[in-house]
Amino acid sequence: MAAKQNAPIKGKAAAPPPEKLALAWVTFKAPASGEVVADTPLPEGWESSEEAPGGLTPAADWQKPGEYLEGEYLHAAAGVGPNKSAIYTFRIQTDQGPKIVSVWGSTILDDRMSKLGPARGDVLLIVYQGTVKTARALSPAKSFMVRRK
Numbered sequence: 001m002a003a004k005q006n007a008p009i010k011g012k013a014a015a016p017p018p019e020k021l022a023l024a025w026v027t028f029k030a031p032a033s034g035e036v037v038a039d040t041p042l043p044e045g046w047e048s049s050e051e052a053p054g055g056l057t058p059a060a061d062w063q064k065p066g067e068y069l070e071g072e073y074l075h076a077a078a079g080v081g082p083n084k085s086a087i088y089t090f091r092i093q094t095d096q097g098p099k100i101v102s103v104w105g106s107t108i109l110d111d112r113m114s115k116l117g118p119a120r121g122d123v124l125l126i127v128y129q130g131t132v133k134t135a136r137a138l139s140p141a142k143s144f145m146v147r148r149k
Contacts, residue, residue, distance in 0.1 A: 021066035026128065028058035028101050057089065057102045062142060065130035069103060073118045076105075086110050090124070108132075112146040123149040 042049070060069055071090035080087045086105030091098050103109070103126060118124055125147045131140035 021127070021129070023066050023068055023127070024064070026060045026062060026067040026069050029061045030058050057100050059087075059102045059104055060126075062128040065128055068125060068127040069101070070123070070125045071101070073122045073124050074100070074120060076113070086113075088113065106142050106144075108141055109144045109146070112144055116146055116148055118148060125149070 060067075069090060069092065071092035074089040074091055076086055076088045078084075078086050086109075088103045088105065088109075090101055090103065092101055093099075105113070109126070116124075125145075127145040129143040129145055132143045134141050
């Protein structure tokens with residue numbers, strides 16, 4: 001009996017290999033609204049204490065595939081904002097020194113972060129890979145690669 005040749009599999013055509021992404025730092029949008037701060041009196045003994053920074057942190061504005069963030073993971077919060085999204089907070093290094101920034105979660109990013117399970121202090125790399133079609137054919141989903149150093 002003659003050996004069968006490898007026949008092509010019928011069905012969907014194979015997707016072309018992805019193009020190599022050109023990496024660039026992601027830009028950050030300033031928060032839409034500021035914080036109203038009143039001059040708050042302090043109890044005795046608290047005059048020389050350190051105050052937590054106020055206001056909202058700038059958030060990553062993913063526009064082009066290949067944009068990335070590299071930074072120290074600080075924490076995550078779930079159920080934030082009107083969409084009840086996750087938000088991840090990082091300390092990044094800039095030319096002006098360290099900066100605290102945020103990344104809004106999405107279905108794919110939340111899944112990657114959950115599977116990686118970063119701890120406070122882990123150095124993470126998040127690379128925006130562009131959009132992908134969803135199974136329900138709704139709006140395209142933003143895709144990300146997440147790595148821990």
